[in-house]
Amino acid sequence: MKKILVSECLYGGRAVRYDGADIRETDPRFLRWKAEGRLLPVCPEVFGGLTTPRPAAQRVGDRVRTESGKDVTREYAAGAAEALRLAREHAVAFAILKQGSPSCGSKYIHDGTFSGLKKKGQGLTAEYLRNAGFTVLGEEDLDEAARLLADGDGD
Numbered sequence: 001m002k003k004i005l006v007s008e009c010l011y012g013g014r015a016v017r018y019d020g021a022d023i024r025e026t027d028p029r030f031l032r033w034k035a036e037g038r039l040l041p042v043c044p045e046v047f048g049g050l051t052t053p054r055p056a057a058q059r060v061g062d063r064v065r066t067e068s069g070k071d072v073t074r075e076y077a078a079g080a081a082e083a084l085r086l087a088r089e090h091a092v093a094f095a096i097l098k099q100g101s102p103s104c105g106s107k108y109i110h111d112g113t114f115s116g117l118k119k120k121g122q123g124l125t126a127e128y129l130r131n132a133g134f135t136v137l138g139e140e141d142l143d144e145a146a147r148l149l150a151d152g153d154g155d
């Protein structure tokens with residue numbers, strides 16, 4: 001049974017999000033995959049050595065910065081690299097990552113102005129995974145995830 005790489009904040013059980021909030025996914029399909037032991041939770045930002053809670057950060061050009069301007073690109077890149085290493089080690093079928101995050105976003109991210117606006121784009125971890133050939137879905141794509149599993153991608 002192939003595993004699915006998932007954002008740890010969706011998996012639940014440990015406070016990893018920048019604001020410490022609990023945003024675990026409760027869709028019955030996700031919970032079934034979790035009970036089956038199919039899910040491999042990762043938090044790239046914790047992997048990168050960042051604390052919880054931590055200042056919100058956004059992608060600004062090719063960098064990742066906090067609102068006060070601190071450059072945290074190195075930490076985000078280290079976390080993305082570790083998530084990719086685990087994806088390869090476990091030969092995961094695909095990934096389901098938290099939408100909108102500067103690490104995990106796969107369709108849109110905040111626009112870098114800290115004004116609440118979002119734009120099309122992806123987080124650093126989604127980018128690393130896709131560049132390595134992995135399919136990256138968001139939590140809104142569980143229909144697609146179920147279809148991939150039904151098609152045999154998770155065998």
Ligand code: SF4
Nearest residue numbers: 007008009017043101
């Ligand atoms: S880096 Fe990803 S897994 Fe970690 S809290 Fe942010 S969205 Fe969730």
